[in-house]
Amino acid sequence: MASLNPIVKFSAVSKRYGDGPVVLADLNLELAAGEFVSFIGPSGCGKSTVLKLVAGLNPTTQGQVSVAGTTPRQARDRQAFIFQDATLLPWLTTQHNVELPLKLRGDPVAARVAQAREMLSLVGLDQVRDYYPRQLSGGMKMRASLARALTLAPQLLLLDEPFGALDEMTRFRLNEELLALRTKTPFSALFVTHSVAEAVFLSNRIIVMTANPGRFHAEVSVEFPYPRQAELRELPGFLAKVTEVTRLLHLVEGASRA
Amino acid sequence: MKKKSSVSVWLLPIITGLIFVACWYSLRLWFHVSEWLLPMPHEIIATMVKEHSRLLAAAGYTAWGALGGFLLAAMTGFLISLLLGRSLPLRRSLYPWLLVLQMTPVIVLTPIIVMWPLIGPGLPGIITITWLISFFPIVVNTTQGLLSTDMNHVALFRMCHASRWQEMIYLRVPAAMPFYLAGLRIAATLAPIGAIFGEYMVGNSGGGSGGLGYLVYSYNTQIKIPALFATGLTSCLLGFVFVAAVSLLNWAVLHKWHDSFEREDH
Numbered sequence: 001m002a003s004l005n006p007i008v009k010f011s012a013v014s015k016r017y018g019d020g021p022v023v024l025a026d027l028n029l030e031l032a033a034g035e036f037v038s039f040i041g042p043s044g045c046g047k048s049t050v051l052k053l054v055a056g057l058n059p060t061t062q063g064q065v066s067v068a069g070t071t072p073r074q075a076r077d078r079q080a081f082i083f084q085d086a087t088l089l090p091w092l093t094t095q096h097n098v099e100l101p102l103k104l105r106g107d108p109v110a111a112r113v114a115q116a117r118e119m120l121s122l123v124g125l126d127q128v129r130d131y132y133p134r135q136l137s138g139g140m141k142m143r144a145s146l147a148r149a150l151t152l153a154p155q156l157l158l159l160d161e162p163f164g165a166l167d168e169m170t171r172f173r174l175n176e177e178l179l180a181l182r183t184k185t186p187f188s189a190l191f192v193t194h195s196v197a198e199a200v201f202l203s204n205r206i207i208v209m210t211a212n213p214g215r216f217h218a219e220v221s222v223e224f225p226y227p228r229q230a231e232l233r234e235l236p237g238f239l240a241k242v243t244e245v246t247r248l249l250h251l252v253e254g255a256s257r258a
Numbered sequence: 259m260k261k262k263s264s265v266s267v268w269l270l271p272i273i274t275g276l277i278f279v280a281c282w283y284s285l286r287l288w289f290h291v292s293e294w295l296l297p298m299p300h301e302i303i304a305t306m307v308k309e310h311s312r313l314l315a316a317a318g319y320t321a322w323g324a325l326g327g328f329l330l331a332a333m334t335g336f337l338i339s340l341l342l343g344r345s346l347p348l349r350r351s352l353y354p355w356l357l358v359l360q361m362t363p364v365i366v367l368t369p370i371i372v373m374w375p376l377i378g379p380g381l382p383g384i385i386t387i388t389w390l391i392s393f394f395p396i397v398v399n400t401t402q403g404l405l406s407t408d409m410n411h412v413a414l415f416r417m418c419h420a421s422r423w424q425e426m427i428y429l430r431v432p433a434a435m436p437f438y439l440a441g442l443r444i445a446a447t448l449a450p451i452g453a454i455f456g457e458y459m460v461g462n463s464g465g466g467s468g469g470l471g472y473l474v475y476s477y478n479t480q481i482k483i484p485a486l487f488a489t490g491l492t493s494c495l496l497g498f499v500f501v502a503a504v505s506l507l508n509w510a511v512l513h514k515w516h517d518s519f520e521r522e523d524h
Binding site: 055057076077079080081083085087089090091092100101103104105132133134152 | 413418514515520
């Protein structure tokens with residue numbers, strides 16, 4: 001999918017840490033604005049590292065990653081990172097956690113309080129604004145983390161297995177909420193997951209990766225139109241897609257084990 | 259569940275204490291340990307009551323020295339930790355020398371400190387000695403805390419363009435608070451000991467006035483053994499006041515968010 005102004009572009013990217021083995025080899029990818037792309041693959045295939053390269057948290061060894069036409073570091077304003085654990089600061093209330101990016105940017109108090117309140121009501125956490133993270137359930141923590149990421153209205157959201165630690169029902173609900181949020185504050189997304197069903201439900205493209213070294217092995221496009229509702233999961237087409245991706249994943253896991 | 263745990267919190271130490279006192283009495287009554295070696299608990303209490311004005315005045319004096327040294331240690335310990343936590347070269351250059359200072363017995367330094375201008379004997383000398391004894395655990399703990407920040411939190415701050423200064427005050431310092439408070443708690447047990455030791459030494463140098471350490475010296479030369487025990491008990495109570503104050507501070511800072519105050523009802 002070639003587009004004129006890709007929001008993320010990988011050109012022949014490789015990554016190794018020091019003298020260690022090659023983690024990622026020869027990655028090429030273009031992400032058009034508005035796309036939702038998931039990465040799935042055996043553990044150790046470097047999925048998370050892909051996101052860190054885009055965030056500019058790690059440099060590439062070879063090749064180039066560009067974000068919104070510039071370097072990942074310079075494009076940090078346009079992106080937000082969501083980690084597997086919600087990474088809320090335990091000493092701040094939910095409200096103050098969501099305000100944090102605005103505070104670090106130097107926004108005036110009144111503006112950031114209002115903005116954080118709005119984001120919290122968007123993710124349905126008005127009732128627990130003054131709670132500390134340890135008083136929140138896993139799902140609530142992740143919603144707060146989403147609200148925090150969205151306060152800066154990023155063009156690109158990087159999500160590193162954000163719902164991996166949640167139970168299935170909560171995960172489904174948050175998948176639906178994540179897509180609903182996108183209709184209110186549009187963003188492109190790179191999403192790392194272990195769950196095929198999650199990847200199929202959320203993405204318009206799924207990239208299946210192999211390990212040792214990590215490569216983009218296959219790409220599956222998922223053509224169900226957005227907005228997608230919970231009922232999508234029950235359609236035969238959805239199940240067929242899940243089967244297709246699962247089969248690819250088994251193939252890849254078999255190959256990397258051999 | 260809450261009732262049960264709070265009962266055992268009070269009851270178990272009281273039982274241990276009663277057993278201890280019973281052993282104490284039995285040493286005197288059955289094994290005939292002589293009176294001047296081991297006064298009975300009620301004799302010690304009686305001496306405490308009799309000497310209470312002297313003990314109280316001395317404890318008050320010691321409390322000032324201990325408090326002064328403790329507060330100085332709490333401040334300087336925190337600032338030194340900020341320096342050490344801030345940069346690796348600074349940590350490498352300073353840490354071995356802090357160890358050297360800590361390894362040098364204070365008993366060696368005391369006569370020297372007392373002769374220094376501006377410090378000398380009396381309260382400034384005692385505060386310096388207390389500071390020397392109590393600042394090290396604060397520095398070790400707090401530096402460890404500043405360096406133990408969650409890497410994902412650091413990444414989050416980097417993603418938000420946080421300056422190193424912002425990272426320090428909004429992330430590393432709050433994350434280090436439990437460590438700092440643990441250091442303060444150790445320092446709180448050491449500060450009264452430091453002050454008493456200082457008074458004992460400075461008392462010898464002629465400048466000591468009042469103070470529990472000075473009382474120890476004076477009762478010792480007069481071989482007033484029950485009074486010595488009473489002084490020991492008073493020192494112990496003073497130590498408890500310090501630890502209680504820091505525990506209160508610890509609660510005030512941490513109870514809302516830290517896992518160590520997680521409710522125990524599940």
